[in-house]
Amino acid sequence: MTWRGAAYRVVDGERIDGAWCHVWRRHPFTGDYVFDDLLVYADGTVECAAEGEPGDLEGLRRMLESGRISVTGPREVTGPREVTEPKEVTGPGEAGDSGGGAVGGGARPSGWASRAPRPLTPEGFFAEAADKVEELSGRPTLRERCAEAVRRFGADPCARNRELLREAYLAVPPHLRVYALGDMDQQDRPLRILFTAVGEPVEGDGPVVTEEAHQRAVDYFRSAAEGFARAREQHSVRQADDPEGAGRPVLTSHETVYPQGWPERPGLFVLRNEYPVTLTCGDETFDSVLHGYWSLAAADPAERARIRHAATGREARELGTRTALRADWPALRLAVMTRLLRAKFTQHPELARVLLSTGDARISYTGFADSRFWLDDPAGKGRNWTGRLLELVRSELAGSGPAGSGPACS
Template identity: 55%
Template sequence: MTWREPTYRMVDGERIDGAWCHIWRRYQMGGRYYLDDLVVFADGTITCGERTDLAGLAKKLAAGHWAVTDPEAPPLPDPPSKWEARYSEPLTPEGFLLEVADRIEELSRRPTAGQRCWDAIRRYEQQPTESNRELLRVAYLAVPAHLRVFVLGDMDRQDRPLRILLTDIGVAVDGDGPVVTVEMHQSVLDYFARIDQAVQDEQERRAVRYADDPAEAGRPVLVSHQAVYPQGWPDEPGLFTLRNEYPAPVEFAGDSYASVQHGYWALSAADASDRSRIRDAASGSEAHDLGGRATRRSDWSDVRLAVMAGLLRAKFTQHPELARVLLSTGDARISYTGLADAPFWRDVSDDRGRNWMGRLLELTRSELLAQQLLRT
């Protein structure tokens, strides 16, 4: 079963994370099955045309109202040898229930059956006793049967090392596989030791490669909203000063502009007379409209990011009070929203949004902070 995420729902202002997959759902008329979306949430809520929970899902599957495989598809033939089989066990309603329960654990940031199985492996490595081997057996069998071949993340050996280790000495693995020996059990322990060493080596490499990665989580995303002030902009600088239309005069490229908006659109124009009209516009909004109608420079798509970066640098270095506002956002990602700017510049919920304004504001903030550090 292929799960897709993220999805979520809001409950009393709280975001409840979820994931979804396809399932076959039987409709009353005609009794035909159709593919539908089954959504599972971290609080245990399950939806598929109606709201239920894990117990309700079990009843739906038992009654045949929902199905985890195509009811009209012929059953898969049994493999000639379980030991030699290279694919997982068939998906069953019982296995799917375990998988859904595991998905709820994962969404709730709790250990999954696979993670608990690895914990049991580590425990057995440290103390290879029969009691710990039995605990490992319980943990392994708690993994949904159709997912056990993936539990070790080894596409060559799959879960065979565990199947060997959990088979008693002198007994054939899976009934038709090799007869287990003491040496085979030891080879499995050696296999896990090699995995442990590889994990440790990779952690050490990452510690070097990611040495400058922040150790703590950053601030929540800061959303820069497009704002309208019919009575004029507030006197006390606030986050609204991050907007390009905010009237903060800038000196850039040998000219003066009433705002970043004026400068950007003036510099985009190919004709000198258009540049002058845009520069002298009564407001940032008017400069935007005039600039949108003017013929643009042929190289504008190549230089516009550099021009915008330069205008922002000028704005915040020439106005220390605005720099303080930008620096107050810390390391928060800045989401620049609104409807006036093209998706290239703003944050949009689909793949059109590039949020370049937010990115350039973050870059400018980093430059301001670096300048402060160099002065101290």
């Protein structure tokens, strides 16, 4: 199945990520199958458009077992794939043996060389859906666990690690096992060879496995483990300055209207550009960041003065958006906003402490009236430059001592 996103639902103000795919749903009255959407979420909730209230994974299992949901269309063939006539194998490494470890004589079906996965079954789809929940919730998936078992076996190919690798491989839904190693050429053949006893045909009708075939499989995984180790080393070198851990959750700065005036303790609302605070930028003084931004943007000196003396930041923005802007404003606006934010937080240590209290959280700056250039838009169309510049100023404050008292470098 092909899972698509992004889907989500909101529960008690918290966003829960999900994914969806198409399934065939049996109509309760006609018995005909119709195309429908199935959604799963990180908390294990399962929804199907016409099934009423949200269910869970056990409910999905029952729907699959009863046939109310089918993973194949009404005209699709769900039985085993047709197998062409086998051909004789006279020795190791015969042409067409892309498994890289198959040796011995006897008949071999063409399916051994095929890249097609096993047929999708209700049981396999249920395992895939449950695994999708694990992925959405940030826990290791079955394929990731198999990859970890591969690395462990490659580093130490003992009997115990071989058995753990076998268990991890068999836990992967059958229709996804050909992708377990992430190898487009070998697919899962090294695994199947490794799990087959010497002298036995792979899966009963594949090539007969020898000691040499086993050794080649072991060498394959050892080489893979060495490749993983080199990749991890290269990643650690290239990403040496990456933060450790996940960091703080995203902090969303919402625009809020206070008809009776700002509260005595506005808290994180001091981050807003409309928050009233006197700041000096160059040889001019403004009553908020919005006063400064839109006053400096105006082309007409008279309009600049009018905006600078507006009663509130929101009024300054309203006036500024209705006046002609400087021709060079698109090239200057980021630099001007940066200077205004630096002035605001370096000239007011109490505000700097609030900004520093956000730690390393990403700041998502939202609002009603500003352009998407400055705002973080839920649809992903906003550039969030205000939030990004707040993070920049926060970093500068953190590097200059308490509330910006000194230089970042000494």
